[in-house]
Each structure stands twice: as structure tokens, then as C-alpha cells.
Amino acid sequence: MSILKVARMGHPVLRQKCEPIDPKKIKGPDVQRLIRDMFETMAEYHGVGLAAPQVHQPVQLVIAGGEVDDEGRTKFRILINPEITVLDEDSTSGMYEGCLSLPGLTGWVERPDQIKVKAYDHTGKQIEFELEGYPAIVMQHECDHLQGILYTDRIEDMTKFSFDEEARRYLEPQLDEDEDDEEERGDE
Numbered sequence: 001m002s003i004l005k006v007a008r009m010g011h012p013v014l015r016q017k018c019e020p021i022d023p024k025k026i027k028g029p030d031v032q033r034l035i036r037d038m039f040e041t042m043a044e045y046h047g048v049g050l051a052a053p054q055v056h057q058p059v060q061l062v063i064a065g066g067e068v069d070d071e072g073r074t075k076f077r078i079l080i081n082p083e084i085t086v087l088d089e090d091s092t093s094g095m096y097e098g099c100l101s102l103p104g105l106t107g108w109v110e111r112p113d114q115i116k117v118k119a120y121d122h123t124g125k126q127i128e129f130e131l132e133g134y135p136a137i138v139m140q141h142e143c144d145h146l147q148g149i150l151y152t153d154r155i156e157d158m159t160k161f162s163f164d165e166e167a168r169r170y171l172e173p174q175l176d177e178d179e180d181d182e183e184e185r186g187d188e
């Protein structure tokens, strides 16, 4: 396994539309190695999600966290060729998002908070499930990467685009008091 270099905003790989992966190749060594390397890279940088173009691979593969299992541990989903359907256009939620491709920065983004996801998993099986709230936000952030979209494209109020430290101090000071929210601010 290896820790991969993360592309930063400005690199063209983050702005291209990613190619779908042939489902027959999901179980093959190349895709499986990419999945392992992406996990290792995400863990190294404390991400809650990672999309393949962020490690210079313009293919439709994402890892997305945000859900917790019965024991309270973060659960990560590996998705290939994901398709998102918004279930309720009127129901949105916002948060300060971060991204491993924009280190040290954060911005307030509103997104639909109920979605349906259709994709292949890491074994090549077709899966479909619904997400709500924080995991739905993480998933949309990751899937945006596959279309060459960064969260900065979705910030409506640029006064809410900030360095992390200043956001904690001036824009969202309650986060400093509540360590439990720390995990929710992981970069994607």
C-alpha cells in the first residue's frame, strides 16, 4: 500500500469529468490497489472521504464516510460509478465543508439532505441506498469531484469562505467548545 499525493485546487485533474470504471474490472488488481491506496491516503490526512481524481486518477471511484455503525465507529462506503438522485429538493442542510485538495480552508455550503445513491461496491455488486444529513453531504461532496466540481463552486456567500482557524474563531466559535463536532469537520 502507499500514501498517494493529493492534488490541490488548481490542478487540472480536479476539474475534469471522470471516466466510469468497467464493472468487470472492479475486482481486478488495478482497481483494488487504488482502493487500498486511497484508504491509506485518506487515513494519513484524516479525511472523511476521498475521490479518485484527488489522487490524480480521473475515474469514478469515491470513498465516503460520515455514517456510523452500531458501535459508533465511522463507516466508509466505497462506490464506483455512483449516481445520486435528490429525494427532496426543498430539504437542505448547510455546514462548513473542508477538502483535502484545499488544505486549511473551509466554506459554508448548502446541499439537499436526502438523497438516493446507486453505484457498484468494491466487489462489483450493484447497490442502492438512501442517505440523510451529514453522510448525504459527504457523499455529494465526493461525487461532485467526479464531475470536476469543488465545494467552492457551491458557496453562495463568499464571506463564509475562510481559513479553518479564522472560521473556528469568528464564524463558528461554538465548534471550539464542542470537541464532539471535531470529527464532523474532517476534510473531504
Ligand code: ZN
Residues within 6 Å of the ligand: 098, 099, 100, 101, 141, 142, 145, 187, 188
Ligand atoms: Zn473534496
